[in-house]
Amino acid sequence: MGASLVLLLGSLSAHTASLQVRLQGIREQQQRLAEDRLASAGQQLLADLYRSHPCLLPLPLAQWDSQGLACAPAPAIASLKAGQVLGRSYRLVDWRPQLAPAELLLELAAAGNEPARQGAFAVQMTPAQITDVRLVSLRGVGP
Numbered sequence: 001m002g003a004s005l006v007l008l009l010g011s012l013s014a015h016t017a018s019l020q021v022r023l024q025g026i027r028e029q030q031q032r033l034a035e036d037r038l039a040s041a042g043q044q045l046l047a048d049l050y051r052s053h054p055c056l057l058p059l060p061l062a063q064w065d066s067q068g069l070a071c072a073p074a075p076a077i078a079s080l081k082a083g084q085v086l087g088r089s090y091r092l093v094d095w096r097p098q099l100a101p102a103e104l105l106l107e108l109a110a111a112g113n114e115p116a117r118q119g120a121f122a123v124q125m126t127p128a129q130i131t132d133v134r135l136v137s138l139r140g141v142g143p
Helices: 002-052 074-081
Strands: 082-085 088-096 101-109 116-125 130-141
Touching: 002 074, 002 082, 002 088, 002 101, 002 116, 002 130, 074 082, 074 088
Parallel strands: none
Antiparallel strands: 082 088, 088 101, 101 116, 116 130
16 A cells, blocks of 8 residues: 555656646747747837838837827827737837837737736837847736
């Protein structure tokens, strides 16, 4: 009886360890997918901004609804503040071009059992072009 109990406990321990490894793998996969989605959203947003409304690039997000209206209509500004990428919604949380490098903050909406995630990007710009966009941090957003 004792040997059976030891074998049962050993089996449960091995099963628990296996499940923990599997859950860790799922979390890592979800994080990589969130990073990919956020990177795509950042690239898409900046490309749309640069192509359609480059006059908004030097303005912080807080000024888009006031000073930005001189160069972009309100519906265009609204469409830049939220979008879809790879089947998920995202929203523009902040844009700070006055920093060096400029900072872009996006939030990927929660879906299923995945939490909302925010990604911060470092954006290198010259007056003529955007030269580099890098996701520098990723974090989950609490409920």
